[in-house]
Amino acid sequence: MSLLTLLFGEKKKTASVAKERLQLIIAREHGSAARGIDFLPALQRELIEVITKYVPVNPDDIKVQLEKQDNYEVLEVNIVLPEQRN
Amino acid sequence: MTRVVVITSGKGGVGKTTTSAAFASGLALRGFKTAVIDFDVGLRNLDLIMGCERRVVYDFVNVINGEARLNQALIKDKNCENLFVLPASQTRDKDALTEEGVEKVIKELEHLGFDYVVCDSPAGIERGAVMALTFADEAIVTTTPEVSSVRDSDRILGILQSKSRRAAEGREPVKEHLLLTRYSPKRVDEGEMLSYKDVQELLRVPLIGVIPESESVLHASNQGTPAIHLKGTDVSEAYTDVVARFLGEDRPLRFVNYDKPGLIKRLFGGK
Numbered sequence A: 001m002s003l004l005t006l007l008f009g010e011k012k013k014t015a016s017v018a019k020e021r022l023q024l025i026i027a028r029e030h031g032s033a034a035r036g037i038d039f040l041p042a043l044q045r046e047l048i049e050v051i052t053k054y055v056p057v058n059p060d061d062i063k064v065q066l067e068k069q070d071n072y073e074v075l076e077v078n079i080v081l082p083e084q085r086n
Numbered sequence B: 001m002t003r004v005v006v007i008t009s010g011k012g013g014v015g016k017t018t019t020s021a022a023f024a025s026g027l028a029l030r031g032f033k034t035a036v037i038d039f040d041v042g043l044r045n046l047d048l049i050m051g052c053e054r055r056v057v058y059d060f061v062n063v064i065n066g067e068a069r070l071n072q073a074l075i076k077d078k079n080c081e082n083l084f085v086l087p088a089s090q091t092r093d094k095d096a097l098t099e100e101g102v103e104k105v106i107k108e109l110e111h112l113g114f115d116y117v118v119c120d121s122p123a124g125i126e127r128g129a130v131m132a133l134t135f136a137d138e139a140i141v142t143t144t145p146e147v148s149s150v151r152d153s154d155r156i157l158g159i160l161q162s163k164s165r166r167a168a169e170g171r172e173p174v175k176e177h178l179l180l181t182r183y184s185p186k187r188v189d190e191g192e193m194l195s196y197k198d199v200q201e202l203l204r205v206p207l208i209g210v211i212p213e214s215e216s217v218l219h220a221s222n223q224g225t226p227a228i229h230l231k232g233t234d235v236s237e238a239y240t241d242v243v244a245r246f247l248g249e250d251r252p253l254r255f256v257n258y259d260k261p262g263l264i265k266r267l268f269g270g271k
């Protein structure tokens, strides 16, 4: 150990840098898996099927979205119904 | 009951085939009738590591396509009485392995009274790797102490938990084991390599063993003899411990600590 490292402490070891980076990336990837980006397209498709059974909506007028807000997540479904005729 | 064990990793070149050969041999040495299947379609490797490459006539895909019977394709191992190798096909057709085909072969191995079927997975998270883990009861997730390997192992764990039959059918999940390979206690000691504790903490899977980085793995592959047969080497002992732990025995971890050379040794050299 050199005098410099004795005085100023050692440079951070690369293994601990690796560990910190992995902790972050794994947490983030688990987050996106839990948020289920996988199932959103299927959910959107099935919603369209069900809704068009009752109301004649345009498939493009149904929007499904997930949003993260602080500690919780919001599943937002937006359906634009056609104007009422009478 | 036949138990299906997949050796998987996500990342390539981390020691899946080395481990499949050693682990399957270890199970056979303990008296279990074992088959080891190479799922790496296109790149056949397990036969070389097992040293049976010159006896390959039929392969896994021939059996699936009904071009050969299973017992024509199974190659009896030269070292162990009750070990058989099912080689991969060298076809370039990535769709050659079908879920029904793989299921048929595994069912037939069950009929033939095999205790264990060890599946050597290809790298990646694509079809081949998914096929290898689909029917697994247990998984040995092979990881080197390196960032990309750890991250890929994490991804393959997610796939085990979503795409295996056990997961799809809502049965008891695949039993996961973490195996660290190419481990260098010296580099861990010097802070240059993630420790097995770090990796276990990151992946949260029970550790089944640590295989040290060693030249004897190359000697083993040169000769076509699974590393577990190289008596007296650290790697052989470490794999023997892995098999024992897999069978439920308690074995303390070995080959994970670095003994710093003393002052005399440092001054005068020596091994």
Ligand SMILES: Nc1ncnc2c1ncn2[C@@H]1O[C@H](COP(=O)(O)OP(=O)(O)OP(=O)(O)O)[C@@H](O)[C@H]1O
Residues within 6 Å of the ligand: B009, B011, B012, B013, B014, B015, B016, B017, B018, B019, B040, B121, B122, B123, B181, B182, B183, B211, B212, B213, B214, B215, B217, B218, B221, B235
């Ligand atoms: N414990 C070890 N010590 C030293 N070298 C090793 C060790 N384990 C594996 N290797 C070497 O690492 C290389 C890759 O090993 P192997 O073929 O078993 O990996 P793999 O995960 O099956 O690769 P692929 O993803 O390509 O199928 C080989 O050259 C092998 O000899």
Ligand SMILES: [Mg+2]
Residues within 6 Å of the ligand: B016, B017, B018, B040, B045, B120, B121, B122
């Ligand atoms: Mg391999």
